[in-house]
Amino acid sequence: MKILAVAALLCALMALTPAAPAAEEEPEEAPAEEELDVEKRASCNCGWTLIGQRSFLYVSDRMTWDDAEKNCISLGGHLASVHSQWEYDQIREVFSDPTNEKPDTWIGGSDRKQEGVWRWTDGSSFNFRKWCTGEPNNLRSNQNCLHMVYKGYKCWDDLWCNELRPSLCAHLINSTMKILAVAALLCALMALTPAAPAAEAEPEEAPAEVSNFLAAPEEELEEALEAVEKEEPEDEKAPAEELDVEKRTCRWTRIGRRSYVFIPRPLTWAQAERNCVALGGHLASVHSIWEYNKIRRLINARAKGSPATWLGGSDQRQEGVWRWTDGSSFNFRKWCCGEPNNGAGSNQDCLQVNYSAHKCWDDLWCHHRRPSVCARGW
Template sequence: MKILAVSALLCAMMALTTAAAVAEADPEDAETAELDVVKRTHCHSGWKLIGHRYFFYVAQHLTWAQAEKKCVSLGGHLASVHSQWEYHQIRSLIKAQSHGHPAAWVGGTDSCQEGVWRWSDGSCFDFKQWCRGEPNNGLGTNQDCLQINFSCNKCWDDLWCHHRRPSVCVRKW
């Protein structure tokens, strides 16, 4: 694990040095060089580009709040989902990383106002993939956090936030 971290750090330093040299030689190419650096360095650290955002699977089983804190420490938030295509891609990421289809936390919560779902990254809650009969609030017992890959239908379910699940983070670059 330490060798991988050192290799990633070394790769990032080399890429940044290259970007700095390009920027000095031609300032107009500086922004393009920076974007190339980000793409090269983050593909090695486990982030996967899906659409215009990067996603990261966290295999560690955490509560929803711990998972959000972990994602924030990585520079993002628990993932928001905005289309069927994006949901399919996130499920593919989970499958590739876990070699299965475990239920996992994403950033949906209605803890601020019951029945009003929001994403922890602040984006619009404009897509839903709820399982039939969900969200059901645990029949009145405050299930305020969103898990994906639920049941054989691999849809969304509201769950008590203290349960431990792997999770998916999202970050823009």
């Protein structure tokens, strides 16, 4: 409440203070940078994956349960707690790999304080259980720490705490930062409201780039894609007849409510989006770690490897504000460490996946050629 009160006072000051003409321009530039910074902090540090209101990090180094908890605390969190089947399924996907078996892994449950009374190290309620049959059994006494077992039923087991295992850390997204981000947006709206007539002219100044696709008519999408293609070097352009060659050979795969197809032909990002539209969809968007890992498995199965591949993300309309070409919410992120970095200010505006050994996301120059994944249907 104190934070909201301060934010309200700031908003009131912004709304009531008649700024000088020169000063009016500065707040318009600040929100984009602040929004980007907030997004980076909300997405957490390198290697963390956002699931719901928390971020998770898989630590592959094998440690005792106590050392794993100390390590998580040093990273700003605790060993992970689990509170629903959905969350458990998502957590298991955090360190899923299309080619590797998942190892047994420490999470934050323990009954050291009182035998048989299990608690999470983060202090949250122990309101969900996924014990294997016959567990916890405290075999030969003092099995007081919880690990996820991936053989058989992918359930939980109690284990001696001095065993060495990988671990999973979690920390809560900073709610204060979220409140400040919302407050900043409200303040920006209040500051811009008196200048409504002038704001109407802004769309004319915005570049007609690919990001105009959001909720845009088909003719605007065409103009946007053409604008991006004009920026491509001549040797990167492909004849139009090449773009729909996959129509005859598509192998769509159902994942959740949508169907996906891997396009092996290397295309620029704009060409890949055109091709997906011709096939009745768009470059794929991603909305959960489960969905992302399914897409990675699809790429791996079709390409017999993990090549860097285009998906439908772009920040061409506003640097640092990423959007999907299908117009869906950009509510999941899997950026690599230090990404997106815009290539040190050199217009890396399109999203590729399977980047680096971590198989995460990277921003890249849109004229580069990559395979792609299309998706259609909801």
